[in-house]
Every structure is written in structure tokens, then in C-alpha cells.
Amino acid sequence: xxxxxxxxxxxxxxxxxxxxxxxxxxxxxxxxxxxxxxxxxxxxxxxxxxxxxxxxxxxxxxxxxxxxxxxxxxxxxxxxxxxxxxxxxxxxxxxxxxxxxxxxxxxxxxxxxxxxxxxxxxxxxxxxxxxxxxxxxxxxxxxxxxxxxxxxxxxxxxxxxxxxxxxxxxxxxxxxxxxxxxxxxxxxxxxxxxxxxxxxxxxxxxxxxxxxxxxxxxxxxxxxxxxxxxxxxxxxxxxxxxxxxxxxxxxxxxxxxxxxxxxxxxxxxxxxxxxxxx
Numbered sequence: 001x002x003x004x005x006x007x008x009x010x011x012x013x014x015x016x017x018x019x020x021x022x023x024x025x026x027x028x029x030x031x032x033x034x035x036x037x038x039x040x041x042x043x044x045x046x047x048x049x050x051x052x053x054x055x056x057x058x059x060x061x062x063x064x065x066x067x068x069x070x071x072x073x074x075x076x077x078x079x080x081x082x083x084x085x086x087x088x089x090x091x092x093x094x095x096x097x098x099x100x101x102x103x104x105x106x107x108x109x110x111x112x113x114x115x116x117x118x119x120x121x122x123x124x125x126x127x128x129x130x131x132x133x134x135x136x137x138x139x140x141x142x143x144x145x146x147x148x149x150x151x152x153x154x155x156x157x158x159x160x161x162x163x164x165x166x167x168x169x170x171x172x173x174x175x176x177x178x179x180x181x182x183x184x185x186x187x188x189x190x191x192x193x194x195x196x197x198x199x200x201x202x203x204x205x206x207x208x209x210x211x212x213x214x215x216x217x218x219x220x221x222x223x224x225x226x227x228x229x230x231x232x233x234x235x236x237x238x239x240x241x242x243x244x245x246x247x248x249x250x251x252x253x254x255x256x257x258x259x260x261x262x263x264x265x266x267x268x269x270x271x272x273x274x275x276x277x278x
Contacts, residue, residue: 019047058097145193
């Protein structure tokens with residue numbers, strides 16, 4: 001698989017890592033940790049040194065039960081840090097984690113090369129037309145049921161969850177192609193309107209998503225599906241996250257969105273060796 005990332009062809013024979021940069025006070029695991037320019041730059045440097053291919057920057061928490069901040073506040077949280085990061089790190093690849101087209105537009109103007117939309121275009125009708133104007137900006141198409149405030153309250157699926165999410169992807173891909181968008185990454189949305197069992201059904205059948213025509217992104221780092229089974233905390237779930245990442249890689253994931261880059265890179269290296277051995 002190959003995606004055109006702002007004019008650079010990105011080959012996906014080896015899975016890529018997206019290091020998470022949450023510029024929010026209320027994200028489920030690392031909210032409030034990056035509250036100064038120094039802490040942000042230090043965190044970015046660590047992510048890059050450990051092997052992150054992309055830096056995924058978000059300014060609006062989308063954890064279950066969270067409420068949206070205003071567009072103005074989201075822009076205030078992310079744009080100045082993006083400028084600072086671009087100034088301090090050459091050739092860095094930034095993904096903007098937003099469902100708002102205006103935030104995405106400004107972020108791309110400042111140097112972002114990918115858009116990560118948790119709403120799959122459902123929360124801003126201008127997102128797909130924006131993508132058509134931008135050109136060569138890959139789009140991460142995420143499946144979410146409802147909005148973060150209520151997504152864990154409506155967990156009923158009319159049919160098999162894998163089939164229903166594939167139907168969602170098919171419909172959205174059709175509209176994206178109408179807007180001449182072809183560089184699409186699919187995210188099944190672990191924890192975004194799914195029960196514990198549904199999350200693991202998706203993980204087990206990951207290879208069936210997207211009909212193997214599009215790269216799959218897995219955003220599962222330190223999430224509640226791990227915590228609930230092991231009766232542990234977010235802080236103590238790194239080892240379990242690595243196990244889940246290994247399963248996802250074996251089932252075909254091409255992107256891992258993670259808090260802990262070093263450990264994710266080790267998972268990729270081991271799984272790649274395992275897959276290539278005769």
C-alpha cells in the first residue's frame with residue numbers, strides 16, 4: 001500500500017507509528033501534561049527519537065462523556081504549538097486530530113500533512129469539500145456512533161459490527177471519491193460507541209475491514225477495553241497495550257496511534273521479523 005502524503009509517497013510495507021500529542025486538560029490518560037512550550041517540544045523530541053513517523057496533535061478531548069470546546073478555543077490550543085513545532089523540527093509529519101474543517105484548514109496551512117477526523121465527516125459538512133481543495137492530504141476516516149458526550153449510551157448495531165462498520169466505510173469512501181480523495185486510512189474507532197466485546201470482535205476480525213484495499217489505523221493505546229479486563233489503571237496498562245498492538249499488527253494494521261512510541265516500535269520490529277521469517 002502507498003499513500004500520497006503532501007506530495008511524498010509513503011510506502012506501508014512496514015507499519016507506521018503516530019505519536020499522540022494531546023494539548024487538552026481532560027484527555028483520559030495524559031490530559032494536562034503538555035501545558036508549556038518546553039514540555040511540548042520535549043515530548044515531541046522524545047516521540048521522534050523513539051521512532052514516531054507522525055505526530056498526531058489534538059486540542060479537543062474526545063474521550064467518552066467529554067463535551068466539545070468551541071472552535072476558537074481549539075484553534076488557540078493547537079495552532080501556536082504547530083508553528084513552534086514546525087520551526088524546531090525539520091521534516092516532521094504532523095497529523096491534525098480534529099473534526100472541524102476550519103481547524104484542519106489552518107493546521108494544514110501551518111504545515112500539517114494529514115487530517116484525523118474522529119467523526120468521519122459527520123460533524124462538519126465542510127470537511128470533505130475542504131479535502132478536495134487541499135489535495136494530497138491523507139484523511140483518516142474514523143467510525144464513531146453518536147458524539148463523545150453520548151457515544152457509549154447507544155451501543156446497538158443492527159447487524160454484525162464488522163459488516164456494519166464496513167458498510168459505513170463503503171458509503172463514506174464513495175463520497176470521498178466524489179470529492180477526488182483517494183488517500184484514505186480507515187480507523188474502526190475502538191472505544192467510540194462500542195462495548196467491550198464489540199471492541200475485541202473488531203480486533204479479532206481487523207483483516208476483514210476495508211476489504212484489504214485501504215490501510216487500517218488502530219488507536220487502542222491504554223484504552224478502557226484493556227483496563228476493564230485486567231482490572232488495572234491507565235497508567236499500568238503499557239504491557240497490555242503492547243500485547244494488543246501485537247495482535248493488531250498480526251491482523252494487518254498499518255498504523256498504530258500510541259502514547260508510548262518505543263514499545264510500539266518494538267512490537268512492529270518483532271512482528272515484521274516474524275512475518276518475514278521462512
